[in-house]
Amino acid sequence: MYFPDWNGWQLVITIFLILIAYDQFSYIKNKGSIVGPMFKIPFMGPFISALYPKFEEYLAQWASGPLSCISVFHKFVVLASDRDIAHKVFKSPTYAEPCLVPIAKDIIGTSAWVFLTGKVHAEYRRGLTGLFTNKALSVYLPVQEKVYTDYFDKFVAASKANGLKPMGFMGHFREINCALSCRTFFGDYISQDAVTRIADDFYLVTAALELVNVPFSIHVPFTKTWRGKRIADTVLAEFTKCAAACKANMESGAEPTCIVDEWVLHMMESKNYNSRIAAGEEGVEKPTNLIREFTNEEIGQTMFTFLFASQDASSSATTWLFQILAQRPDVLGRVREENLAVRNGDRNRPFKLSMFESMTYTNAVIKELLRYRPPVIFVPYLAKKSFPLTSTYTVPKGAMVIPSCYPALHDAEAYPNPDVFDPERWITGDAESKTKNWLVFGAGPHDCLARKYVPLTMAAMIGKAALEVDWVHHATRRSEEIRVFATLFPMDECPLVFTTRM
Numbered sequence: 001m002y003f004p005d006w007n008g009w010q011l012v013i014t015i016f017l018i019l020i021a022y023d024q025f026s027y028i029k030n031k032g033s034i035v036g037p038m039f040k041i042p043f044m045g046p047f048i049s050a051l052y053p054k055f056e057e058y059l060a061q062w063a064s065g066p067l068s069c070i071s072v073f074h075k076f077v078v079l080a081s082d083r084d085i086a087h088k089v090f091k092s093p094t095y096a097e098p099c100l101v102p103i104a105k106d107i108i109g110t111s112a113w114v115f116l117t118g119k120v121h122a123e124y125r126r127g128l129t130g131l132f133t134n135k136a137l138s139v140y141l142p143v144q145e146k147v148y149t150d151y152f153d154k155f156v157a158a159s160k161a162n163g164l165k166p167m168g169f170m171g172h173f174r175e176i177n178c179a180l181s182c183r184t185f186f187g188d189y190i191s192q193d194a195v196t197r198i199a200d201d202f203y204l205v206t207a208a209l210e211l212v213n214v215p216f217s218i219h220v221p222f223t224k225t226w227r228g229k230r231i232a233d234t235v236l237a238e239f240t241k242c243a244a245a246c247k248a249n250m251e252s253g254a255e256p257t258c259i260v261d262e263w264v265l266h267m268m269e270s271k272n273y274n275s276r277i278a279a280g281e282e283g284v285e286k287p288t289n290l291i292r293e294f295t296n297e298e299i300g301q302t303m304f305t306f307l308f309a310s311q312d313a314s315s316s317a318t319t320w321l322f323q324i325l326a327q328r329p330d331v332l333g334r335v336r337e338e339n340l341a342v343r344n345g346d347r348n349r350p351f352k353l354s355m356f357e358s359m360t361y362t363n364a365v366i367k368e369l370l371r372y373r374p375p376v377i378f379v380p381y382l383a384k385k386s387f388p389l390t391s392t393y394t395v396p397k398g399a400m401v402i403p404s405c406y407p408a409l410h411d412a413e414a415y416p417n418p419d420v421f422d423p424e425r426w427i428t429g430d431a432e433s434k435t436k437n438w439l440v441f442g443a444g445p446h447d448c449l450a451r452k453y454v455p456l457t458m459a460a461m462i463g464k465a466a467l468e469v470d471w472v473h474h475a476t477r478r479s480e481e482i483r484v485f486a487t488l489f490p491m492d493e494c495p496l497v498f499t500t501r502m
């Protein structure tokens with residue numbers, strides 16, 4: 001025996017102290033030359049504050065240095081606030097890959113395409129980019145227009161039912177975006193009941209995917225993750241059913257009206273092309289998007305990943321857009337004027353892609369909104385192997401490395417007075433030329449598929465709202481305080497009153 005005189009307690013305490021020392025030692029080793037607390041709170045690190053993230057704490061962390069770190073339990077996390085380092089993380093797929101929380105695979109499904117990397121990811125993604133071309137985006141505008149009409153009526157009715165007293169509209173903005181996604185993805189294949197149900201429940205999926213979760217909670221009834229998983233399964237089943245209905249309809253020669261129609265059409269064109277080539281025909285025109293066949297389950301799951309990617313970010317952008325434009329009648333007035341002008345004075349004229357392209361001011365407002373309140377403030381990545389990030393610092397294998405979007409978008413050198421909402425910087429200023437700072441949609445092989453879709457839908461929504469409804473923001477002392485719930489929201493949930501515009 002090495003410790004003949006030790007009792008059990010002495011042994012336990014010694015092992016415990018050795019573990020604490022090991023935990024501190026590996027933290028200090030991983031930290032190397034970058035900024036971070038000198039010591040770690042034993043084992044758990046700043047776990048409690050990670051459970052309730054505060055925006056001010058992120059600001060402080062970014063300000064602490066271009067690279068900084070924390071360690072929560074066994075996870076070592078490196079935050080990159082520097083724009084160029086962030087680009088390096090986004091664009092080094094051999095060293096780092098996007099890293100959703102571990103529970104995401106249980107909720108979305110391990111086979112979902114977003115978990116692919118390298119060549120297979122690029123190949124899958126190539127087929128999907130065909131669904132976001134200008135031509136395809138134009139196809140989706142009519143179903144989207146109907147969603148705006150329905151939901152603006154609902155907003156007005158909700159305010160009326162509330163006696164024209166202010167009420168938080170954040171939940172309503174989540175709903176309109178969920179409906180917008182469901183209709184854009186599935187057109188009329190999805191029932192209004194299903195849209196309303198998904199819109200009501202989807203925030204439970206977001207809640208389940210919080211950065212920090214209690215292990216195994218997915219199997220424990222009535223926990224957040226358990227509820228999130230059940231909702232996700234129901235949504236997936238509904239989406240798979242819609243995919244089957246779409247295939248049957250498109251086989252009958254229908255015109256595409258939504259994303260799955262476009263996707264299935266591309267599959268049909270590709271199948272036709274392949275069989276003609278196989279039959280030895282020559283001079284057959286190759287389809288622009290040559291893809292394989294996808295099963296109903298794959299289609300359902302891919303649309304689920306779109307809904308998941310879009311829901312929080314789009315709801316955040318919508319909330320700030322309505323809040324800020326209500327506070328800035330000068331800006332709203334110009335948006336209204338421009339939208340009426342492109343419709344030749346007829347406010348009922350449906351929105352077209354060509355209108356969007358000609359609306360300089362509305363475009364500037366959307367870009368400024370996305371810069372001023374970027375919905376995605378950072379994107380977690382995982383170091384697949386030791387990742388030499390700078391000449392003096394290498395991210396250890398297995399660590400999380402988080403490129404930040406917010407600091408680049410609030411960099412005073414690129415955007416003078418960055419904390420002022422100023423659409424003019426995109427018209428008379430040089431904001432447009434600061435392409436390296438434009439990290440709203442990430443960068444590199446996993447950047448957002450919807451970087452054109454988002455400004456288009458936001459412009460369509462706010463243009464129509466400006467023409468058809470009036471809304472008043474009842475600011476509270478918490479309106480400018482930022483709540484982090486996956487993305488950024490005003491702490492007071494955006495109290496508004498909507499009325500019909502005469």
Ligand code: HEM
Nearest residue numbers: 306309310313314317375376441442443446447448449450
């Ligand atoms: C305001 C709205 C949105 C913002 C700010 C936003 C931003 C982002 C960001 C920052 C990323 C990570 C990029 C990276 O790792 O480099 C991302 C990825 C993604 N986004 Fe968006 N997004 C928005 C809306 C949408 C919508 C509406 C869709 C689909 C219809 C969508 C689909 C995706 C997909 C599929 C990915 C993952 C791409 C991949 O892994 O290859 N996003 N988005």
